[in-house]
Amino acid sequence: MLHLTIVVPDGQNNLSSMIGSFKVFNRANEYWESLGNKAVFKVQLAGLSQRVELYDGLFVVQPHTHISAITKTNLIIIPALNRDYIKSLKLNTALIDWLKEQYLGGAEIASICTGAFMLAATGLLDGKNCSTHWIAAGQFKGMFPKVHLQTEQLITDEQGIYTNGGAFSFLNLLLYLVEKYYDRKTAIYCSKILQVDIDRHSQSPFTIFTGQKGHDDQVVKKAQALIEGHPQQLFSAAELAERFSISRRNFDRRFIKATGNTPAEYLQRVRVEVAKKELENGAKNITEVMYAVGYADQKAFRQTFKKITGLSPLEYRSRYHKDASVL
Structure with a gap:
């Protein structure tokens, strides 16, 4: 035995x-x-x-x-x-x-x-x-x-x-x-x-994405707040670096070190988290949610959503929204 x-x-x-x-x-x-x-x-x-x-x-x-x-x-x-x-x-x-x-x-x-x-x-x-x-x-x-x-x-x-x-x-x-x-x-x-x-x-x-805030890099925290406050806006790493008056290379390095994500990955995760809440609680259909979080291409939205959550937007809505109805 x-x-x-x-x-x-x-x-x-x-x-x-x-x-x-x-x-x-x-x-x-x-x-x-x-x-x-x-x-x-x-x-x-x-x-x-x-x-x-x-x-x-x-x-x-x-x-x-x-x-x-x-x-x-x-x-x-x-x-x-x-x-x-x-x-x-x-x-x-x-x-x-x-x-x-x-x-x-x-x-x-x-x-x-x-x-x-x-x-x-x-x-x-x-x-x-x-x-x-x-x-x-x-x-x-x-x-x-x-x-x-x-x-x-x-x-x-x-x-x-x-x-x-x-x-x-x-x-x-x-x-x-x-x-x-x-x-x-x-x-x-x-x-x-x-x-x-x-x-x-x-x-x-x-998974609930709350952002990685357990670091002391104030520039990165400001960039995170900007991204989280405007999930529908497509911020490039170059634009963010310019806003905070540091080089693109240095900004990328600091952002990855602080959060474990590139700025683009962070934006994707923020957008998907907002989309999840809309699909769980809101009356918007999937297309409306897609536009609300800054996507214009349905295929790209589906692929990104499934990559992060393991489910398609439709599957996620069906699982977590009681009165799911997709137009």
Whole structure:
């Protein structure tokens, strides 16, 4: 029998990803045994403390064992972390060392949502692709520049390391792992019991673009405000550089360093975010929305919208606008 460790970090404040992992793999074991097989995993929660309080003591998790008692495990799941990521990592240095040791000893590791911060702290993600909740992307990039962050991806899978996007999308990662360690039939069974859509691959439709403002470049912040205040206007990088009396090359360099986007990419994302809100809440049809955000070519609008959200404007409106009607 293989061993599965669900870690319980100190300072943890996310209960759902621990309980969800525990329930999914126990359900998979039960189904697997009902078919006449032996259970695939022994599932244990392990941490640094005997008792971890969550949500100001409202809930308490008592791990089965201390991580030091586990010398060999096959699969490790890191749950989502408290939003104070720096504090969480400081509280769990021994756990981070243990994760690295186990991986080098042959274990596979999966991080859920912002659990990617802990996984990245091991150095094991350097040079690899990774996903996490889109809302934490800016801070993650700043803390772990050697990791190739792919927030549009719901799941990444590289060399026995798995990561996933945000919030309850972790259930899709768990189904992915069930299919790998059990089989497709068991994964489908779990998806039906849990009522989770299987084979969802992107979190792009759920992303809310708020602009990357966690920097100190005042010129770039002014340029961002100008773009966001006039999404229908096509600002060229040259025009923006001239407005702020700096060279085009220097402006591009500073804008990319501060936001992670070129000025043109930033404008596209701002326009698409405005279009999304119009499609969700407004009475405008898709053509009217297209013009309102500065596009005159339907093909270009559709292509850009789908590239960023993973859905066409029509698909997005149908999903998120209750009284969708397209003229």
